[in-house]
Amino acid sequence: MTWWLLFAAAVLVFAVWGWRRTSSPQAFFAASRSVGPLLAGLGGTAAGLSAFVFVGGPGYFAAVGAASLWIILSAPLTGALQCWAVGERVVSLVRSHGCLTVPDLVASRFGEGWPRGLTALAVAVGAIATLAVQVKGAAIVGEVLLGTPGWMVAWAAVAATVVYSAAGGMRTGILAEAAQGLVMAAAAIALAVFALARAGGPRQAIATIAELRPELLDPWGGPGPTAAIGLFLLFALGTCAQPHYLQKFLLLRDRASLRWLPLVMTGALLAVLTVWVGVGLGGTALWLRGDLELQSPDQLAPVLLASTGSRTFVVIAAVAVVAAVMSTAASLLNLVSAAFTRDLPRALGLSPSSNLLAARLATVGAGIAAAGLALASDRPVALLGVLGWGTFTAALLPVMVVGLGWKRASRQGAIAALTVGPLVQLAAEWGRSAGTLALRWEPGLLGAAVGALALVVLSLGHGTNTREEACG
Amino acid sequence: MRAFTPVVVLLLVTGWLLAVAFDQPLLAALVAVLCLGAVCADAVRRRAPARPPAVALTSILVVLGGFIGLLLLNPPGGAGGFLAQIAVVAVLAPVVPLVYALTFGGEDRGE
Numbered sequence: 001m002t003w004w005l006l007f008a009a010a011v012l013v014f015a016v017w018g019w020r021r022t023s024s025p026q027a028f029f030a031a032s033r034s035v036g037p038l039l040a041g042l043g044g045t046a047a048g049l050s051a052f053v054f055v056g057g058p059g060y061f062a063a064v065g066a067a068s069l070w071i072i073l074s075a076p077l078t079g080a081l082q083c084w085a086v087g088e089r090v091v092s093l094v095r096s097h098g099c100l101t102v103p104d105l106v107a108s109r110f111g112e113g114w115p116r117g118l119t120a121l122a123v124a125v126g127a128i129a130t131l132a133v134q135v136k137g138a139a140i141v142g143e144v145l146l147g148t149p150g151w152m153v154a155w156a157a158v159a160a161t162v163v164y165s166a167a168g169g170m171r172t173g174i175l176a177e178a179a180q181g182l183v184m185a186a187a188a189i190a191l192a193v194f195a196l197a198r199a200g201g202p203r204q205a206i207a208t209i210a211e212l213r214p215e216l217l218d219p220w221g222g223p224g225p226t227a228a229i230g231l232f233l234l235f236a237l238g239t240c241a242q243p244h245y246l247q248k249f250l251l252l253r254d255r256a257s258l259r260w261l262p263l264v265m266t267g268a269l270l271a272v273l274t275v276w277v278g279v280g281l282g283g284t285a286l287w288l289r290g291d292l293e294l295q296s297p298d299q300l301a302p303v304l305l306a307s308t309g310s311r312t313f314v315v316i317a318a319v320a321v322v323a324a325v326m327s328t329a330a331s332l333l334n335l336v337s338a339a340f341t342r343d344l345p346r347a348l349g350l351s352p353s354s355n356l357l358a359a360r361l362a363t364v365g366a367g368i369a370a371a372g373l374a375l376a377s378d379r380p381v382a383l384l385g386v387l388g389w390g391t392f393t394a395a396l397l398p399v400m401v402v403g404l405g406w407k408r409a410s411r412q413g414a415i416a417a418l419t420v421g422p423l424v425q426l427a428a429e430w431g432r433s434a435g436t437l438a439l440r441w442e443p444g445l446l447g448a449a450v451g452a453l454a455l456v457v458l459s460l461g462h463g464t465n466t467r468e469e470a471c472g
Numbered sequence: 473m474r475a476f477t478p479v480v481v482l483l484l485v486t487g488w489l490l491a492v493a494f495d496q497p498l499l500a501a502l503v504a505v506l507c508l509g510a511v512c513a514d515a516v517r518r519r520a521p522a523r524p525p526a527v528a529l530t531s532i533l534v535v536l537g538g539f540i541g542l543l544l545l546n547p548p549g550g551a552g553g554f555l556a557q558i559a560v561v562a563v564l565a566p567v568v569p570l571v572y573a574l575t576f577g578g579e580d581r582g583e
Contacts, residue, residue: 065554066553066554066557069554069557073557073560073561075561075565076560076561076564076565076567076568076569077508077532077536077564077568079568079569079572080512080568080569080571080572081508081511081512083515083572084511084512084515084516084572085511085512085515088515088518089515206551206554210550210551214550217550217551217553217554218547218553219543219547219553219554219556219557220497220543220544220547220553224495224497225497225500225544226491226492226495226496226497226500229497229500229501229504229540230492230500232504232540233504233507233508236504236508237507237508237511240511258576259572259573259576260573262568262569262572262573263569263570263572263573265569266565266568266569267569270561270565277558401511402481405514406477406478408478438495440492440495441492442492445488446492449485449488449489452481452485453481453482453485456478456481456482459478460478
């Protein structure tokens, strides 16, 4: 009880600190553009990784083995890839047009109305699905690790994040995310070392799996090589379309901050991803040996921790995972808030209020909606995570990479890409669930591919008719 | 010369759709590596001078493509494939962000 009270007090103090320093939309949505590469890199990594990596990743390794690693094999590339493909361009648009949000970027290139509105809609829907992953992850951790009802831990994590995000927006959000990123990295390395040591070391873990389930060491296992390469490409290119990643470029204080950003991002990313490989490998070996009993692969990490018998260790690990959950939630809450209070009104021709009350209330509403969705959904954590990532990729990849980079890209092309991409992705998701579409068709990539085709073909047909506008 | 033109986009998208439709992993790998190169190409082209980052990016893509191609053409048995995955991450992780930092220009040449 004492710990809960201390946690609540710390959150309140932090929220009050943020509230007093956040009085403008630029401070709330873009942390006053004051962030350097260290904060942006740690915060961006923490925002991008959380329940999916800690709970879904090791569980996915237990389910399909080395084939699961295609999701994270792009990790060495993604920091530089984001800067090369979109980051430099986004920083230029921030300087020339004063953009604060991802829909601002699209509107600055393709004009107001539909481009901004569709982007905001995609951000809001994908962010609430991704927020639901965080809530579900917190619920699993609470139930299995802490022995408390899952919904209680989920609501506590969401409520704390909502409080400081509603008070200080990204000004508090980026600080919390960076600190949580450090906690995640330290905890991930500790958990990986622990799991591998418990399994007798990496060599022994590999030998155990090779003896009992050798197919788990096949990099092309599961749905096959074409599907594996699809996952690799989805999680490499997809980083250029995740609004909670793109958002970090909007917070940077200057262009020079880009130089070392990939190094910080890659270092933090790899540190956290050790949990996927270490706990996946060690935990799977323990499971195959019969030392762990799982009811579903998602339970691998929590059950492994619970099996230590050390309450302190379990609580520390649970706090780290909940912190990871909260880090992603803060960015997503801010994105949803911006979509509903700034971008959708502007798309409809209304003037967004410079008063932050609406943005703060929208942050609270987004938290409640995501918690409700997560607790009502039966989809596993990994699947919810891929759905959110895929929606962002299908909707935003064509406009962010091709649209912002190609001068002849037209407004009609952008609107078509923003519409067709997510529709194709959702149809493909449904087709795969129903068994009518082969598993190698990755819905997010398929949506992005069709969206890119629509963008190029319509732009060639209409010629150049983009409308450069300031974001205001 | 611009690398990311409508023709390139159309070729890459068509190549990807064909690779998945006909379950051709080698074509899928080739398209994947070319996609990564294409999305970075414009930023690299804007560097002054452009040659060093272009050579570095090409080298990274060759290593990546070679790794995936070798795994596809000659799948190692036992733990070999898994260890190869770990090895490629260990090699590329420090190299790629350092290449970005060392070839970064304070201001680029613009469009």
